[in-house]
Amino acid sequence: MSTHPDYLAHYRGLLVLVTGAEGFIGSTLVEELLAAGARVRALCHYKPYRERGFLAAYEHDDRVEFIAGDVRDANVVDNAVSGVDIVFHLAALIGIPYSYQAPDSYLQTNVIGTHNVLAACRRHSVRLVHTSTSEVYGTARVVPIPETHPLQPQSPYSASKIAADSIVMSYWHSFGTPVAICRPFNTYGPRQSARAVIPAILRQLHAGQREIRLGSLSPTRDFTFGTDTARGFLAIGASEEALGLALNLGTGNEISIGTLVDKLIRISGHDARVVLDDTRLRPAGSEVERLLADNTEVKRLTGWNPEISLNDGLARTWEWITTAPVHAGAPSYAR
Template sequence: MTDPTASSWSGRTVLVTGAEGFIGSTLVDLLVERGARVRALVHYKPYGEAGYLAHHLGPGSPVETIAGDVRDAGRVMDAVAGCDTVFHLAALIGIPYSYQAPEAYVQTNVTGTQNIAAACHRYGVRRLLHTSTSEVYGTALTVPIAEDHPLQPQSPYSASKIGADMMALSYAHAFELPVTVVRPFNTYGPRQSSRAVIPTILAQLHAGVREIRLGSLTPTRDFTYVTDTAAGFLALADCDRALGEVVNLGTGREIAIGDLTEALIAATGRDARVVVDPARLRPAGSEVQRLLSDNSRAREWAGWRPEVGLAEGLRRTSQWVADHLHRFSVERYDV
């Protein structure tokens, strides 16, 4: 796919919140490649860990790192001032931990999004791209899942993201904020943490574990490679048709977790069997059984197409996990 916006980012100043994370850092890399000046809002750490932005640090870098927290309205105002476009990816993620600390999810995801939207409105940004998640749909009632599918808060995490999405859209209706809600489906790839299913399977395989410990094997997911998701953000940032709208980013294909595991076992050449770990099972009413995207809006409105197929994406991810196995805790289950 030829991206019509490939050269349009030169000279623009953009803010990426959650920039040190999995998708955020990949988006920063793509923006730098396209010539943008990137302001990266990262969560403050007293030990100064730069994470996946470390290669952008140093004199002359087009990336300016700002430490802060999206819950801090004043700090958010400082970060947004002077930016052309804001990509809001900062969020408290991880479904299991949301059962333990739901209030923290509301504070970061809902209040944090309100702070971002208010700052964008105050400074008149050209576009705000707010990051949603396919988890807001819950178990599919109809497939493929289009953007008008009912929202089902099957976990405190998904409830907080529904609230965040509605907060962002309320600024479009009430204040004419130029916002688009970007809703990725199960992004995967290099840099993803062991809290996600693909890296947790691969880490166990590459560590030589003979029993792969997982939760439910029957749910299906629509896995999208991370560079495709990042390219979708850029395409939608210049798509006027998407203003005030929600847009899915998914491949339109699904695979069951059990079948995915078998494919990863075969791809790595390891000898292992799958064991269902009760500690990894979601509460019965919280498990999302099926996610399969309708990506018509992204394709028709923004010209976006996923380019990396699942087999190639899994190969790349497997190699990255093997090369960075020290980052993963194989024996401990991280919520």
């Protein structure tokens, strides 16, 4: 149980829009909202085969209304926002490596899509919680990283998110649109796509591979379990003090990728060794070497506090990998 459950009670009886709802974090957030007594309107990326991603179990649940569409379509977004009490905007293109190949796609989805959501929230007088990323900080100049840290676009993905964050804040300053920015550090856990480092390693171990192929082992990351991140969204969405602010969501602890893989090998109980793979390295000047959250402000303003330790979270993720070995994985456009 959370030590600060009052922000969960805030959502009882509300109608909440979640964009990117079928993805890893999005679906976890939907389940937390339902547990808190909310009704959810789920905007999912249109697919002709009606795939609901990780929300398939809620296909016939009266508490969940599905809308198929694309945040790049202003009309779809406007219809989705109409009549809701609050919007959690998670829909985005998020794969950093693909952003080197298709930067225009990231601008269209992450920037234009966010503007469509903002304009609809302004039109309908609806509060917005926008999803940022710790990647906007780039390689840390100071640690732990406060929200006042300079923004450094070290990939087309991070540049698109910096632009989106700026547009969000412009609506707060220009129009008084009630907005808050949630800036998660590295979220992990069950349902995460195999493109991410933790499930990628665990899937290799589960498949019995003796060599784990990785790029750089020196970068450090601040890993937050999925349900903790989802609760952070809810805490920020319920806080009047969070309006007009960007708030970090992270544990305040860091681990290097090299140490992480050693830990994952031990958790799996398998024998494996790490093999450096140059094809997995980011372009020179693009690798973010260190991410460590200063979470002081979000704790002070909202009462949120991460509850799942890294060891516990990794064990839960390994259990998910081994007990449900076939997963479609979170789509690249949904968190």
